[in-house]
Amino acid sequence: MVTNSIEKILATGEVGATITVKGWIRSKRESKGFAFVDVNDGSCMANIQVVIAQTVPDYANQIKRLSTGASVEFQGNLVESPAKGQRVELQAAALEIFGESDPETYPLQKKRHSFEFLREIGHLRPRTNTLGAVFRVRNACAAAVHQFFQEKSFLWVHTPIISASDCEGAGEMFNVTTLNPDKLPRTSDGKVDYSQDFFGRQAFLSVSGQLEAEIMAMAFSNVYTFGPTFRAENSNTSRHLAEFWMIEPEMAFCNLQGDMNLAEEFLKYVFKYVMEKCLPDMEFFQQRIDDSVLATAENIISNDFARLTYTEAIEILKKTDRQFEYPVSWGLDLQSEHERYLAEEVFKKPTILTDYPVEIKAFYMRLNDDGKTVAAMDILAPKIGEIIGGSQREERLDVLESRIAAQGLNLQDYWWYLDLRRYGTVPHAGFGLGFERLVQFMTGMTNIRDVIPFPRAPLTVEF
RNA sequence: UCCUCGAUAGCUCAGUGGUAGAGCAAUCGGCUGUUAACCGAUCGGUCGCAAGUUCGAAUCUUGCUCGGGGAGCCA
Incomplete structure (x- = not known):
């Protein structure tokens, strides 16, 4: 038996x-x-x-x-x-x-519950049909991520969860400290004296593993990270979490074209994998959550993504009859409504925008020859918006130094990052992908808190 | 953080100033190879919290708390 x-x-x-x-x-x-x-x-x-x-x-x-x-x-x-x-x-x-399970108090019924209610019983919701399907699909996505990169001989690198510097400037960070908040040591000018803290200086939960991934790519050529990251932003939306999982491949000897090609191949691979491994779950989402998920998956797998430059996108947005709430003008960042219009109505498929104005992108993105744009790319997914952000990195020491200085950042804070350009620098590129957004995109789940077992968000930490 | 909508039975909701309602769940009974089972009965409430207006507030006003959607920030 x-x-x-x-x-x-x-x-x-x-x-x-x-x-x-x-x-x-x-x-x-x-x-x-x-x-x-x-x-x-x-x-x-x-x-x-x-x-x-x-x-x-x-x-x-x-x-x-x-x-x-x-x-x-x-x-x-x-x-x-x-x-x-x-x-x-x-x-x-x-x-x-x-x-046993006392039927007078057991909160799950045979009938359908609202997701809001299920979030209040986070310890029992994995036993429901929808959350069960979500977490099986999430598992398949994770397996697909590793299989994709391992087949390509990318090294999975474990970047730190505790980090000393806000290297990417990617938003508010959580402090990591062992100081007693009721008795904080102070310096003579009244500031908290972090030299007495555990690490001897201020430390945070990591907002990105990218800069560390670049270190590893400068030794192993092709690497990827897949782990948790943290943002202390007071974001209350259906697309943001305070703790989420990110995938960040980094490739030495690679330019923006190669970066885009990898990102597109990656998304197709993951969708195909999940359709093969979790078809009944995907059919459930099609039937009960969003009747476009199967068509979306098919669209991703079998069509090329649209590719155009930021400048071309601005032209399209300027020419359309559509009225936008926010202005469209070269040099301004695209708003959600602009991104959704491009991905959902103009191209009706994932859309890759490249070569953004230097002023609106991070310091590490490679400056193009025109001096006005950087070799950045965003992949915009219908309904989700930005699902992947990537770039070719600035490999030229002098250009990188002036970019850091131009953004008012302290060169000393980036000494090891600059060393990578000082010793054996190479053109390299990578991208970042929010894992939960991928699962959202795949399943049609509208709230990101329902695609992670234990969501962390403002005022949300019970389970 | 901003805008907006909401909070009434275990769940999903109706109830716009005059005795607190329905469906589902639960409990009891009936019936049936059932499958969101079905039929009947029963049980079930600090109407989010606090203050105010009123003879009288679930209902009107103010504040607070929490939640949904949208926006910003971003992945």
Whole structure:
């Protein structure tokens, strides 16, 4: 007798086999002489139907305890199901109840719940159909990320979670300290004396692993990071988290073209992988969440992304009849409405914009020969907006120094980053991808807090 | 942080100044190879919190808290 996953039993279980099933009860339908119980173990969307006849020992008492949410083990024969709805079902001969679930207080019903309510019971929501599908797809995405880069011989590098400097200037950071906030040591000018702190200086949770990834790329050529990052921004939106996972490949001897090609190939690969591994879950999203997810996946996999420069995009936005709330003018950053218009209405597919004005992009992006633009690229996805941001990095020491100075940053803070240009510098490029946004894009889930098991956001840290 | 909408039974919601409602869930019973099962009955409320207006407030006013959507910041 073997315990198999319900996914395996439903797909390939042989009629007549004696099997064991373990899982949690999703619903019970009681009759006079017998009962049906749906059991789910998380291995797939579908439940296995278990038929419990009165011949089961202590039937009346046991049936009462088999309520929604209870954890159980059933043993019996797998039989062909005489009714529609399932190929096979389990005819229970014996059962064991590991943990009961009081139906008067168990908050999950068979009926649909709002995602807002499910966020309040973050410890139980993984047991629902939708969140179950989300986390299976999330897992498949993560596996696809590693498989894609490993097949290309990229090195997975572990960049630090605690970091000393706001290297990218990517927003507010969380402090990491062991100082007692009730008794902060002060310097003579009244500021907090971080020389007495754990690291001897101020430290933060990392907002990006990019600069460290560049260090590793200068030794291993092609690397990628895949790990958590942190932003202390007071962002209250359906697209932002305080703790999220980021993927950042970095390639030595690579320019912006190569960077774009890799990003496009990457997205196609991940979508294809998930469509192959999680089709039932994707079909569930199509049916219950967003009826465009399958078409979107197909669109990503089989069409080339649109590619144009920022300057060309500005021309398109200026020519359209569409009225925008924010002005369009060369030199201004694009607003959400502009990005969505381009990706959703003009091109109707992922759209890569390149060569942004130098003033609106980060210091490390490579200055183009025109002196006005940098070798940056953003991939705009319909409905999600910016899903990937990348660039060719500035490899010329003198240009990088003047860019850092121009942004009012302190050269000393970047001494090791500048050393990379001092010793064996090479053209290199990379991009960053918010993992949760990828999962959102793939599943059609509208709120980013529902695609990560334990969301961290302002006032949100309970589970 | 800004704009906007909201908070009433375990859940989803109705109720615009005069005795607190429905569907679902739960409980009990019935019936049926059921599958969002079905039928009947029962149970279920500090109407987010605080103050104010009024003879009387779930309802009107103010403040606060929390949540949704949008924006900014960004991934």
